[in-house]
Amino acid sequence: QQQVKQSPQSLIVQKGGISIINCAYENTAFDYFPWYQQFPGKGPALLIAIRPDVSEKKEGRFTISFNKSAKQFSLHIMDSQPGDSATYFCAASTEGSARQLTFGSGTQLTVLP
Amino acid sequence: DTGVSQDPRHKITKRGQNVTFRCDPISEHNRLYWYRQTLGQGPEFLTYFQNEAQLEKSRLLSDRFSAERPKGSFSTLEIQRTEQGDSAMYLCASSFPQGAYSTEAFFGQGTRLTVV
Numbered sequence: 001q002q003q004v005k006q007s008p009q010s011l012i013v014q015k016g017g018i019s020i021i022n023c024a025y026e027n028t029a030f031d032y033f034p035w036y037q038q039f040p041g042k043g044p045a046l047l048i049a050i051r052p053d054v055s056e057k058k059e060g061r062f063t064i065s066f067n068k069s070a071k072q073f074s075l076h077i078m079d080s081q082p083g084d085s086a087t088y089f090c091a092a093s094t095e096g097s098a099r100q101l102t103f104g105s106g107t108q109l110t111v112l113p
Numbered sequence: 114d115t116g117v118s119q120d121p122r123h124k125i126t127k128r129g130q131n132v133t134f135r136c137d138p139i140s141e142h143n144r145l146y147w148y149r150q151t152l153g154q155g156p157e158f159l160t161y162f163q164n165e166a167q168l169e170k171s172r173l174l175s176d177r178f179s180a181e182r183p184k185g186s187f188s189t190l191e192i193q194r195t196e197q198g199d200s201a202m203y204l205c206a207s208s209f210p211q212g213a214y215s216t217e218a219f220f221g222q223g224t225r226l227t228v229v
Contacts, residue, residue: 006155034217043117043204043220044156089155098169099208100146101218103155 003027006090006104014112019077021107023090026071030092032099035064035075038087038106047088048075080111115139117221119205125227126195133191134224138207145188146218147180148204149173156204162188195228202226 006023013019025033031052036044050057050064050073057064063076077084090104118137126132138145143164148156159178161169164185174180177195182188192199202225206218 004155036220041222043206043222045220046217049217091155095210098144098161098163099210099218100158100161100169101148101156101206102158106153106155 003102004090004092004104006107008107009105010108010110012110012112013080015080015082017080017111019075019080019084019109019111021075021088021090021109022072023074023104024070024072025092025102027092027094027102028071029094029096030102031095032093033064033066033073034091034093034101035062036089036091036103038089044089077109080109082111082113085109085111117205117207117219119203119221119224121224122222123225123227125229128195128197128228130195131191131193132195132226133189134203134205134226136188136190136205136207136221137186138188138205139209139219142207142209142219143185144208144210144218145182146206146208147188147190148206148220150202150204150223151200159190159203192226195226197228200226200228 034049035047037047038044061078066073091101145162147159150156162182177193202223204223206220208218
């Protein structure tokens with residue numbers, strides 16, 4: 001059972017544009033929602049994370065928006081740069097499951113110069 | 114380099130052979146996780162250790178898979194009688210829970226397994 005659904009599968013934006021990736025979850029026990037960035041041949045690296053007690057978190061050009069009632073969260077990348085071209089995964093976890101991560105299926109982002 | 118280290122980075126093996134991968138977590142991290150990632154998909158949880166104890170295993174982890182973490186330090190993942198469907202990236206991650214919330218999980222660069 002896929003517990004975290006991610007869209008779109010791929011995304012192409014122009015340099016300087018805004019990239020938006022969306023995720024929806026089913027398990028209401030999830031209480032930690034990280035986004036990971038993965039470059040080819042590398043392991044995932046944490047980009048930004050949010051807990052459900054806040055609706056938005058911003059770190060530099062990256063913002064997570066969180067809607068607890070809709071069970072949805074999204075990643076916004078402002079002023080997208082070619083160096084942001086990578087695969088992005090949303091994920092979710094609970095302490096009850098020892099923080100094992102349930103990942104979305106990924107979004108391949110391409111930022112055109 | 115003080116990050117999570119995995120060895121080997123790449124492994125090509127013939128179907129039916131056994132393979133073993135190693136993961137060295139960040140030294141103070143007591144939680145260690147194994148994930149499997151197939152092409153175009155997100156990582157899927159396989160198993161988890163708290164120190165040397167293996168506390169949870171996914172249904173994805175068939176009887177051909179075994180993992181150990183002796184002395185709560187490095188971990189090994191062994192696949193016996195490999196099948197072509199085992200071809201994937203095997204990722205190791207570690208973390209150190211603090212207070213009510215755990216810190217982030219740090220991933221290694223993975224071991225790419227190809228079964229021919």
